[in-house]
Each structure stands twice: as C-alpha cells, then as structure tokens.
Amino acid sequence: MTMKASPQWDDEVDLLVIGAGAAGMATALVATLQGLNVRLVEKSAQVGGTASTSAGTLWIPGNRQGIAAGYHDCVEDGRRYLRELVGNDYGWAAREAFLSAGPDAIDFYMANTQVQLVSCGKHPDYMDRPGSAVFGRALVPQPFDGRQLGSQFKNVRAPIPEFLIFGGMMVGKDDIPRLVGRFKSLSNFVYSGKLFARFLFDRLRYPRGTRLTMGNALVARLYASLLDAQTPVQFDTGLKELVQDNGQVLGAVLESAAGQLCRVRATHGVVLATGGFARNSALRKAFIPYAVPRSVACETNQGEGIEAAMRVGAHVNVAEHSPGGFWTPVSDTTRKDGSKGVFPHLSLDRAKPGLIAVNAKAERFVNEANSYHDFVTAMLACGGDAVPAYLICTIAFIKHYGLGLVPPGASEHQVKKFAEQGYLKLADDLRSLAALIGLSPDALARTVKRYNDNAAKGVDPDFGKGSTELNRFNGDPAVTPNPCLAPLLPGPVCALAVWPAEIAGSTGLAVNEHGQVLTAQGTVMPGLYACGNDMESVMKGTYPGPGTTLGPALTFGYIIARHASGSGAGEQSAPLAVPQAQLS
Structure with missing residues (x-):
C-alpha cells in the first residue's frame, strides 16, 4: 500500500x-519491471554519463552467454581470481554478491529489456593469475x-570527439582493420562504403551517426x-540534499536547472548513482593521493551524491590497492572548436611491436x-619521473598501427601535420628527438639499443612485454616470435607525451551486499543505496x-532494485516506515 505524501513533501x-x-x-529499469513506481532524475540534458564514452564491456x-558460445568459465574461477588480486579483506560480502548475482542479472536484462549482450569470445583478463580467463x-x-x-x-x-571519425561516426574495434584495409579487398571496400553511406544519410536528419557501438550502444539500449x-x-534536475530523520533517509530535495526546489518522498529508498567525484576538486584532493588533474569521466560528475551522503553520516571507503581511481594514459588534444580534450590510450597502440615508453631519464619503466x-x-610509482x-616509435610504426589520434594507415604527410599542430614531436633520428622533448640523447640511445637487442631475440627481460595473454592479445600476431616486440628501426621517429587520467572511481560510499549505504560503524543507513561510481x-x-x-554497475542495479522491491535475497518487502513527526 502506498503511503500518502505528507504536506512536507511535494511528491x-x-x-x-x-x-x-x-x-x-539499470537500477530504475529493473525496479520498474519489478513493479515499483520509479522516478529517475538526471542533472544534465542527456543520459549515459561516462559509460556513453566507454568501450561498453x-x-x-x-556469464551464460559466454558458456553458450562454447567458452568455459565459472563463478568459482572468478572468485578465485579476485581473491588472488584483492585478498579476503573488508568488503568481500559485496564482491560475493556481485559474483553470485552477475550471471542472473545479465539473463534478466537479456530476457526483459533491449539490453542485448554478446560474448567477446577471446578477451583475456588483465592479469595471468589462478582463476583468470582468456575467453568468455x-x-x-x-x-x-x-533511429x-x-x-x-x-x-x-555522444562519445568524446576523439572517438568519432568524420565529425560524428562511431566505429567499433572490429571495424578498424576493415576501414584501414578498405582498398585491400572488395569485401572491405563494400563494408567501408556501407558504413560511410549510412553515416552520410544519418547526417541529413541527426547531429551524428546513429549506428551506435560500445558504451554508446549500451546506454542507448538502457534508455x-x-x-x-x-x-x-x-532531465536538468540534480540532487540538492537528502532528507533524513533518526538515521533513516526518507527522500531528497531536488533542484532544477532554473533553481526550483522539489521535495520528493521515496518510500522504498533513494539510490545514488551520480557518477562519482571525478570533477570535484575538493574530493579529488581528499581521496586521490596523486596529482592527476586529467579525467576521462563525464563533466557533470561533480560528486554531489557522495557529498550529500557524507552530510547525513555515510562512510566513504578508500580503495586499498589503487586509492582514488582507475587509470588510463591519455594524450592531450585540441579539438576543432579550440577546446582541450584527451585521447585515452587503451589498447590500440602501446602493445604493438616497435614502441617503447620512457620516463624523464629516457629509461623504460613499464x-x-x-x-x-x-x-x-x-x-x-615513478613519481614525477x-x-x-613519452611513447617513442617510428613513422613506419604509425603508418601501420596508428598512435593515439593518428589513425592507422596515415601517410607521412599526415603524421607531419599532427607534429605541426603540436600533438606529437617528430625528428629524423633519436638524438634529435631526445633534444626536442628534453631528454638525454645518450640515455635514450642506450635505452633503444638495449630494447632493440632484446627485441631482435623476441624477449624483454626487463619488463616482460609480450609475456602475458593480454599483451599478446593486443599485439600483432603477424610478428614472431613475440607479437609485442620489434626493433625501432632507423628513420624518422616520433614522441608522444602521455599523462595519467582516471576513467572511474575506485573510492566511494561503503555499501553492503544489497547496495545499502553504511556508516563508519558499518551499520546500514535505511532508505539509502549507492551504485556505479558513487x-x-x-x-x-x-x-x-x-x-x-560496468559489470558491477549493471549487477548492483539489479541487486538494489530487487532488494528495494522485495524480490531479492534479504529484501526490504515493505515501504520504509515514516517517523511519526513526518506525518504530522
């Protein structure tokens, strides 16, 4: 039975x-399908947040989709792998909830929504440890x-401009080799032509291409x-504050873009999913122990969910293994409108044979x-060094594999244009390149010689490049014996500066296995949940x-919705009681 709103509530x-x-x-969707009356509010004018610019994996x-596709995996192996990485420390109950509910959550989305997922097939875990998987x-x-x-x-x-081609066309990882090789086969040419024709037709009616892939496909399917x-x-409605009485969260005060306030009573709870604190300078300073001014996160992720929860007594847990965030190297870009951006170097260039990364001492470090x-x-870990x-490679490397913003197949003239625009540094030889980027020419020469000597043998005794499943997966299988190693040959060489940036938060509100927010004493705050980067x-x-x-994000959306609706384990089967003072 729905309780009648008191005069203190607007809705x-x-x-x-x-x-x-x-x-x-995900939370709002599952809760609606479980029969709850749900309202989803978003501070900006668009859905998607950081997920819209992600790979969407x-x-x-x-998961049963991978198993059905013929790839062996099981929850127990995932559990073993996480214990190897994380240990048995505080928070295992929430990890266990994620592991146990993950496959069921995916099956629920597949059966009841337009969120349709397929197995990546081969896509190795990032560490070769007991329990890790290569497939499925x-x-x-x-x-x-x-459309x-x-x-x-x-x-x-939309995705960030750096991930779009022709000013608005999305391409997936599988599209790239066919687009690069469009003149190498009739099938590639036809495939590329169809993609481009579709994009041109889209632009007659839409501000960008409508063939959505990766994270953009995921958020569009959810929407x-x-x-x-x-x-x-x-839309255009954010959180101003949570309303609490005797430790119980009863609802929230919302604020429109025009400044209008609305007090909303939430009988089954408030869910914080505001995206974390990536763009909140005070919280970054408090929880990230490094100077990392760059971020790939959505610009509207200002930390209001975490701040509001802290004001009513919620506890923030700082991640032990990587305080503050999850990271990616990025190169700085200048967009057509003159604004600044970043290009995340995720997997397309660093693993390829013929590239090294060096620090301020002109030495490899990773x-x-x-x-x-x-x-x-x-x-x-190197500090300021x-x-x-700097990513160091040859023009020949860039022509073949690309480098950041410079696409595979770029001509020498195109590479030079990127250098003229200041995106990268280009020189005729290593010593000249070292001088351009302020490194010791002798030190860089020594580093490259050692790397080249080992690369010719197909081994990297210093850092093991090419030694893991992930390394080899992102390398070039045509290069043997090591798909990640090849000498840096004489000729024009390039250097591209990369900086640390966070892609998501590892630190956030402490929760239990149901996604309920906890106090510093570990007690549940009735009526308050958190998921995603909050x-x-x-x-x-x-x-x-x-x-x-994203795996935990969609899983905990499912867990929270089922708990709030009373259809999950440990469910809250009835509306939260309202203190008598709130009914007067």
Missing part, C-alpha cells in the same frame, strides 16, 4: 534514482540503431528500455603492453579485466 514515489548513467538507468565471471568472461552490447529512439536520440550523450517501460526520466590501469600505476611519459568498487582498486566498472 512521492517508491524509488528515487539520482543519476542516469549506466548504473542509475561488462566483466561477468560465469567479457560481454559487449550489440550495436544499436539510434529507433526517434526524437529521443538527442538525449543520448530505449526505460522508454519501453514508461519509466519517467526527469611493460608497455600492460593494461591501461597498470600502465598508469607504474607511471605514478614518468609524468608525463559506490565503493568491489574490486578495491584492482583492475581484473575489461568491464571492471
């Missing part, structure tokens, strides 16, 4: 979800036709499902083919594989 719902990123949309050990553990969304959204397509946040379920999405998170962890670091990472700062943030 009343069962569940109030604040933030329309992947986690918030979900890390779900034991990662899932990706199927591409989505944005299905009609006029609502404008409400889906389409919300529209199907008739879940209200209130296995360049490691995951983006582990690459930056090594940067930060590796911030920035919630502490169940990985405790480790980065086990592709989809480390």
Whole structure:
C-alpha cells in the first residue's frame, strides 16, 4: 500500500534514482519491471554519463552467454581470481554478491529489456593469475540503431570527439582493420562504403551517426528500455540534499536547472548513482593521493551524491590497492572548436611491436603492453619521473598501427601535420628527438639499443612485454616470435607525451551486499543505496579485466532494485516506515 505524501513533501514515489548513467538507468529499469513506481532524475540534458564514452564491456565471471558460445568459465574461477588480486579483506560480502548475482542479472536484462549482450569470445583478463580467463568472461552490447529512439536520440550523450571519425561516426574495434584495409579487398571496400553511406544519410536528419557501438550502444539500449517501460526520466534536475530523520533517509530535495526546489518522498529508498567525484576538486584532493588533474569521466560528475551522503553520516571507503581511481594514459588534444580534450590510450597502440615508453631519464619503466590501469600505476610509482611519459616509435610504426589520434594507415604527410599542430614531436633520428622533448640523447640511445637487442631475440627481460595473454592479445600476431616486440628501426621517429587520467572511481560510499549505504560503524543507513561510481568498487582498486566498472554497475542495479522491491535475497518487502513527526 502506498503511503500518502505528507504536506512536507511535494511528491512521492517508491524509488528515487539520482543519476542516469549506466548504473542509475539499470537500477530504475529493473525496479520498474519489478513493479515499483520509479522516478529517475538526471542533472544534465542527456543520459549515459561516462559509460556513453566507454568501450561498453561488462566483466561477468560465469556469464551464460559466454558458456553458450562454447567458452568455459565459472563463478568459482572468478572468485578465485579476485581473491588472488584483492585478498579476503573488508568488503568481500559485496564482491560475493556481485559474483553470485552477475550471471542472473545479465539473463534478466537479456530476457526483459533491449539490453542485448554478446560474448567477446577471446578477451583475456588483465592479469595471468589462478582463476583468470582468456575467453568468455567479457560481454559487449550489440550495436544499436539510434533511429529507433526517434526524437529521443538527442538525449543520448555522444562519445568524446576523439572517438568519432568524420565529425560524428562511431566505429567499433572490429571495424578498424576493415576501414584501414578498405582498398585491400572488395569485401572491405563494400563494408567501408556501407558504413560511410549510412553515416552520410544519418547526417541529413541527426547531429551524428546513429549506428551506435560500445558504451554508446549500451546506454542507448538502457534508455530505449526505460522508454519501453514508461519509466519517467526527469532531465536538468540534480540532487540538492537528502532528507533524513533518526538515521533513516526518507527522500531528497531536488533542484532544477532554473533553481526550483522539489521535495520528493521515496518510500522504498533513494539510490545514488551520480557518477562519482571525478570533477570535484575538493574530493579529488581528499581521496586521490596523486596529482592527476586529467579525467576521462563525464563533466557533470561533480560528486554531489557522495557529498550529500557524507552530510547525513555515510562512510566513504578508500580503495586499498589503487586509492582514488582507475587509470588510463591519455594524450592531450585540441579539438576543432579550440577546446582541450584527451585521447585515452587503451589498447590500440602501446602493445604493438616497435614502441617503447620512457620516463624523464629516457629509461623504460613499464611493460608497455600492460593494461591501461597498470600502465598508469607504474607511471605514478615513478613519481614525477614518468609524468608525463613519452611513447617513442617510428613513422613506419604509425603508418601501420596508428598512435593515439593518428589513425592507422596515415601517410607521412599526415603524421607531419599532427607534429605541426603540436600533438606529437617528430625528428629524423633519436638524438634529435631526445633534444626536442628534453631528454638525454645518450640515455635514450642506450635505452633503444638495449630494447632493440632484446627485441631482435623476441624477449624483454626487463619488463616482460609480450609475456602475458593480454599483451599478446593486443599485439600483432603477424610478428614472431613475440607479437609485442620489434626493433625501432632507423628513420624518422616520433614522441608522444602521455599523462595519467582516471576513467572511474575506485573510492566511494561503503555499501553492503544489497547496495545499502553504511556508516563508519558499518551499520546500514535505511532508505539509502549507492551504485556505479558513487559506490565503493568491489574490486578495491584492482583492475581484473575489461568491464571492471560496468559489470558491477549493471549487477548492483539489479541487486538494489530487487532488494528495494522485495524480490531479492534479504529484501526490504515493505515501504520504509515514516517517523511519526513526518506525518504530522
């Protein structure tokens, strides 16, 4: 039975979800399908948050889609792997909830929504440890036709410009080799022509291409499902404060972009999914022990959810293994409108043979083919010596593999244009290049000679480039005996500065296995949930594989919605009691 709103409230719902990123949309969607009256509010004019610019991969050990595709995996192996990385420390109950509910959550989305996912097949975990998987553990969304959204397509946040070609066309990882090799075969030419023709037709009606892939496909599928379920999405509305009485969160005060306030009673709880504190300078200073001014996160992730929860007594757990964030190296870009941006160096260039990364001493400091998170962890461990670091390669390398913004297949003239624009440094030889970027020519020559001598043998005794499943997966299988190693040959050489940036938060509000927010004493705060980057990472700062943030985001959206609706384990089966003072 729904309780009548008191005069103190302007409105009343069962569940109030604040933030329309992947986690918030997932929570609102499942809760609606479980029969709750849900309101989803979003501070900006678009859904998607940081997820809209991501690869869209979900890390779900034991998912049945991978098993059905013929790849062996199980939850127990995922559990073993996480224990190897994280240990048995505080927070295991939430990790266990993620592991146990993950496959069921995916099955629920697949059966009841437009969120359709397929197995990546081969996509190795990021560490070779007991329990790690090479196949089947990662899932990706199927591409989505944005035209299905009609006029609502404008409400889906676009990827960052650095990930679009021709000013608005999305391409997936599998599209790249066919586009680069468009003149090498008839099938590639036809495939590329169809993509481009579709994009040209789209631009007659839409501000960008409507063939959505990766994270943009995921958030568009979530949004389409919300529209199907008739879940209200209130844009340009943010959280001002939580309303609490005797330790119980009763609802929230919302604020529109015009400054209008609205007090909403939430009988089954408030869910914080505001995206974390990536753009909040005070919280960054408090929780990130490094000087990392760059971020790939959505600009609207100002930390209001975490701040509001802290004001009413919630506890923030700082990740033990990587305090503050999950990382990626980025290069600085200047966009066509003159604004500044970044290009995340995730997997397309660093692992390829013929590239090294050096610090201010012109020395290698890391296995360049490691995951983006582990690459930056090594940067930060060097202190100021590796911030920035420099990716060193030849023009021949860039022509073949690309480098950051410079696409594979670029001509020498195109590479020179990027150098003229200041994106990278270009020189005829290593010693001249070292002088351009302020490194010791002798030191860089020594580093390259040692690397070349070992690369010719196919081994990297210093850092093990090419020694792991992930390394080899992102390398070039045509290069033997090591797909990640090849000498830097004489000729024009390039250097590109890369900086640390965080892609998501590893630190967030402490929660239990139901997603309920906890106090510093470990007690539940009735009526308050957190998920996504507002919630502490169940990985405790480790980065086990592709989809480390989105897998838990969609899983805990499912867990929270079922708990609030009374259909999950340990469920809250009735509306939260309202203190008598609130009913007078």
